Amino acid sequence: xxxxxxxxxxxxxxxxxxxxxxxxxxxxxxxxxxxxxxxxxxxxxxxxxxxxxxxxxxxxxxxxxxxxxxxxxxxxxxxxxxxxxxxxxxxxxxxxxxxxxxxxxx
Numbered sequence: 001x002x003x004x005x006x007x008x009x010x011x012x013x014x015x016x017x018x019x020x021x022x023x024x025x026x027x028x029x030x031x032x033x034x035x036x037x038x039x040x041x042x043x044x045x046x047x048x049x050x051x052x053x054x055x056x057x058x059x060x061x062x063x064x065x066x067x068x069x070x071x072x073x074x075x076x077x078x079x080x081x082x083x084x085x086x087x088x089x090x091x092x093x094x095x096x097x098x099x100x101x102x103x104x105x106x
Contacts, residue, residue, distance in 0.1 A: 002027065002028060002060050002064070003027060003064075004064060005027070006025070006027035006028055006060075007057060007060050007061055007064065009021075009024050009025055009027065010025060010028065010031075010053060010056065010057045010060070011057055012024070013025060013035075013053060014050065014053050014054055014057060017045045017050055017053075019039050022035040022036070022039065022045070028056075031053070031056065034049070035049070
């Protein structure tokens with residue numbers, strides 16, 4: 001089982017089997033390692049490896065589609081950034097670290 005983004009990345013690799021696209025397949029670690037080895041040994045991807053990738057994509061897509069009951073909600077562009085600024089988060093973390101250090105030393 002895998003995620004939709006991982007299957008999309010695999011689809012992109014199948015369409016354009018280049019080392020850069022293969023390097024993006026980290027969500028499929030066994031396949032990622034296989035592709036690294038294949039390219040290191042032969043400086044290309046064999047047709048049989050591409051066929052395996054196609055099968056994995058087709059099978060993964062079939063299984064994922066059968067498991068998804070509800071569509072994902074649409075992405076709302078105005079909600080892309082979190083409401084809390086990261087600088088505030090960093091400041092809170094620093095404050096908590098300071099308090100923890102004081103507690104541990106007393």
